[in-house]
Each structure stands twice: as structure tokens, then as C-alpha cells.
Amino acid sequence: MVFKLIHPAPLTEQKRSRDGCIYLYRAMKFIGWVPPKEGVLRYVYLFWTLMTFVWSTTYLPLGFLGSYMTQIKSFSPGEFLTSLQVCINAYGSSVKVAITYSMLWRLIKAKDILDQLDLRCTTMEEREKIHRVVARSNHAFLIFTFVYCGYAGSTYLSSVLSGRPPWQLYNPFIDWHDGTLNLWMASTLEYIVMSGAVLQDQLSDTYPLIYTLILRAHMDMLRERIRRLRTDETLSEAESYEELVKCVMDHKLILSRYCSIIKPVISGTIFTQFLLIGLVLGLTLINVFFFSDIWTGIASFMFVITILLQTFPFCYTCNLIMEDCESLTHALFQSNWVDASRRYKTTLLYFLQNVQQPIVFIAGGIFQISMSSNISVAKFAFSVITITRQMNIADKFKTD
Numbered sequence: 400m401v402f403k404l405i406h407p408a409p410l411t412e413q414k415r416s417r418d419g420c421i422y423l424y425r426a427m428k429f430i431g432w433v434p435p436k437e438g439v440l441r442y443v444y445l446f447w448t449l450m451t452f453v454w455s456t457t458y459l460p461l462g463f464l465g466s467y468m469t470q471i472k473s474f475s476p477g478e479f480l481t482s483l484q485v486c487i488n489a490y491g492s493s494v495k496v497a498i499t500y501s502m503l504w505r506l507i508k509a510k511d512i513l514d515q516l517d518l519r520c521t522t523m524e525e526r527e528k529i530h531r532v533v534a535r536s537n538h539a540f541l542i543f544t545f546v547y548c549g550y551a552g553s554t555y556l557s558s559v560l561s562g563r564p565p566w567q568l569y570n571p572f573i574d575w576h577d578g579t580l581n582l583w584m585a586s587t588l589e590y591i592v593m594s595g596a597v598l599q600d601q602l603s604d605t606y607p608l609i610y611t612l613i614l615r616a617h618m619d620m621l622r623e624r625i626r627r628l629r630t631d632e633t634l635s636e637a638e639s640y641e642e643l644v645k646c647v648m649d650h651k652l653i654l655s656r657y658c659s660i661i662k663p664v665i666s667g668t669i670f671t672q673f674l675l676i677g678l679v680l681g682l683t684l685i686n687v688f689f690f691s692d693i694w695t696g697i698a699s700f701m702f703v704i705t706i707l708l709q710t711f712p713f714c715y716t717c718n719l720i721m722e723d724c725e726s727l728t729h730a731l732f733q734s735n736w737v738d739a740s741r742r743y744k745t746t747l748l749y750f751l752q753n754v755q756q757p758i759v760f761i762a763g764g765i766f767q768i769s770m771s772s773n774i775s776v777a778k779f780a781f782s783v784i785t786i787t788r789q790m791n792i793a794d795k796f797k798t799d
Contacts, residue, residue, distance in 0.1 A: 405538040407530040414529055416513040416613050419536030423602065423609055426540075430598050432500060455595030456496050458568075460489045462592075465569025474567070477690035481554075482567055484682040484702065491675040492596060495603040498667040505660050506606060512657045516617050519649055525620050532616035536609045539712070546708060547601045548594075550701040555590040557694035564589055565698075604672075604709045607665045607760075611716045614657065614758075618723040621649050622730045629735040640743050647750050650727075658758055670763030672709050673772070677779025679706055684780060685787050714773040717760055721769070724757040 404421055408414050427433050431448030435441045463486035474482070499506075520529055558565035564575050564586045575585040624646050629639045680703065687699045731754055736747050760768040766776075 402537075402541060405534055405541055407527075407534045410523060410526055410530070412530075414526075414533050415517050416529055416532070416617070417510040419533040419613050420510060420606075420609055422537045422540040422544075423606060426544075426598060426602055427503075430595065430602070432503060432602070451595050451599070454592050455599055456493045459592055459596045460486065460493055462568030462570075463489060463566070466567050469569060470567070475690075477686060477692075477695055478563065478567065480682055480686035480690060481695060481699070484679055484686065484699075485566055487675060487682070488600075488679050488706070489596060491671050491679075492600040492603070494671045495668045496599045498671070499603045499606065499664060502664040502667075505664050506610070509610060509657055509660050512652065512660065513613060513617075516649065516652060516657070519624075519645065520620060524623070528616055528620055532613055536612050539608055539612065540605050543601050543605050543708060546701070546704055547597045550698070550705045551590065551594050551597045553701050554698040555586060555593075557698045559583065559586045561692070561694055566593060568592070600709075603668050604713075607661075607669065607713045608716060610661050611713065611720060614653065615716065615720060615723060617649075617653060617657075618720070618727065621646060621653070622723070622727050624649070625727065625730045625734055629739060636740055636743070640740070640746070643743060643746055643750070647746065647753075650750070650754060654753075654756070654758065662760060665760050665768070666762055666764065669710065669713070669760070669768055670766065673762050673766055673776045676706060676710060676773075677776050678783065680777060680780035681783025684784055688784070689787075710773050711770075714768055714770050717768045718770050721757050721759065724754065728754045 404418070424433060431444065431451045434444045434448065463482060466482070471479075517529065520526055554565045559582065562582070564582065566589050568589050570585055570588070573581055573585045573588070575582045624642070628643055628646070631639075634642070683699050683703055683706070687696055687703075691699055728751070731747070731751055734747075736744060739747070762768050762772075766772045
């Protein structure tokens, strides 16, 4: 079966929460982020890692700057905006990639914490939920892959068919003006460099969504365990108390270890994206409304979808996590504790105070990551369009 992991595995197979990251880490391994631990292949692989960072993380943003310094007069308004919107995003992408790669150890360690949480998943219902979230996480990564690759491919083909390189990066060795062959060679080189950058950017954009989807699955299973407390008449009061303590430990493992270890990575990457999303969307929409032809419009439309995917799905998931925390509190308060022992009630009160603390992700220590904050920063795109209309910037570009 093609893309087997996007379908829930049968319960006869043993799946773990970390399996939801399989496609993610395969892509990381391909781009050079997960080297072998030892052997000669490790050093060959590290050379590949260096090359991807040199070309896709360093050369790409500098290539845009070089093209502006050497051939800014040859750009049409539409070509310049097409280049500028990607240039700004490329600089942000390089920052996000640097943050993600430097803190990759946190994401790897978080998978070990997921293994500890999986030890509590013993019932068939819980195993089924694990299988579903594994499929959902890998499916989400695959959707991102198709969209991101679709943007790079559509921009490459539409630009070459229009007789110009897709991003017009600075290239001192091949002059694309010297014939069709040079145009295809320069464009293909740009496409290869951009494809590496697109994959790196995708990794930085998808890991928050995947890790929080798995988090939500474990929150759901914890809520069900809380609802079952003291409902099994075969358990003694001491055994029911032990089940309550296990729920407390599960919540502590989720909140104090799993969330704490992934929050610093998410904070840096989402903060960077929040700073750029409004400006990049604004420039893209200006290009679409005022300067693009049908081919550029298709590429710009794919770029808009890519930009929206970078934050909106994760921000929506953050809203759902806050709702999960609230429902966890309700489940604990409504559990069967009224006629419990004094020790049970004391522990439950302690647990109730802790579960009222919501799981909130903060971008850069400033913005709470949620749909409202995402919409607020995205609104800047309309401010950019309004300024352009009021100052007649588009008409001046066309006249010049």
C-alpha cells in the first residue's frame, strides 16, 4: 500500500506514539539533520548536512540580496514582488531552521517521554487512539509535503514557461539571458536550491503540529482514565487511590516534561513566523491583485496557501489543547469522589488545582499562540494592501 502510515494500523500491530513522527524524521534524515551515530558514513553524511545548510539556508537568502544589488533595474514590478515575497520568507525560514536544528535534541528527547506515556495505554480503546493519531500525524505531514512541493514546482514551471528564472537568484556563472539552454540550467539550479529550503521550512513548520496532535491524543486518554476513577466496583479503595495517583503522574509527565521540553523550540519558530506572516501575505496579495498574469497568479496562490499552513493549523490545535485542559478539569470534578476516603479527596484537590493550569504555548515569550493572535498578525496583510491603494504605489510602479 502506498503511504501506508496515513491509514490507522490494525490492532494486531503494535504502534507507538513516536510512530506519528516517522515521515517527519525520514525527511530530516534526507535533508541531513539526523546523522548516523558512528562509522565512516557519519562523516560523509555530515558533509551532506553542510552542503544543505550552505546552499539552502545560507546561499538562498544571500542570492536574493545579490540579485537586487546587481540587476534590480531588470526586474518588472511583478517579478520584483514575486522575488521579494519569497526573499523575506527565506530569511525567516533560515532563522527557523537554525532554531529547529539547534534544538533538535529536545524533539528527540520528547519521543522518549512519549514512550513513557505509552506504557499507560493498555486498553484496546487507548491503543486504537494511538493508531489513529499516528495515522493523522503522518497524514498531516504528507499534506504539507504536497502543498510545499506544489508551490516550488508550480513556480518553477510557470516562470520558465514565461521565459525567466523562477526566483532570479544571483548566479555569476550562468547568465540566463544567453539562450534557452542557459535559462533552463539556471532555473533548474534555483529549483534544486529552493527545494532544499522548502523541505527545511516544512520541517520547521510541521513538527509543532505533529507533536501537539500526539499531545492531544494523550490528553484525551487521560481524561477517559479520570472519568473511570472509582467506577470499577472490583477495585478496593486503596487500588482506586493508586489509579488516581497514576493519573496525577500522567498529567505531571505531560505538563512538566513533555510540554516543557518542546515549548522553547516552538516559541522561537512560531515567533519568527508571526513577525513575517502579515508582511509576506500583503506583498503576495499585492502581486496577485495588481501585477500577476495567470501563471504568476497560480504560483502566488500556492505560496499563499503555504504561508497560511505555516501557522494556522498549529494555532487552531493550540486552541483545542486549551479546551482539552478545561474538559480535563470538568472530568476530574465530575468524577466519582463524593464518598471517597479523606486521603483520596486530599489528593484529588491537589490534582484539581494542577489541572486548572492550562497548557499554553507562548511565541517568543510575548504572544500567546492561538487563533486570535494568528489572525491579528495576519491582518497586517490588509494594512499593507490599504497603504498601497491609498498611496497609488501600484500605479507608480506600472508607470515607471
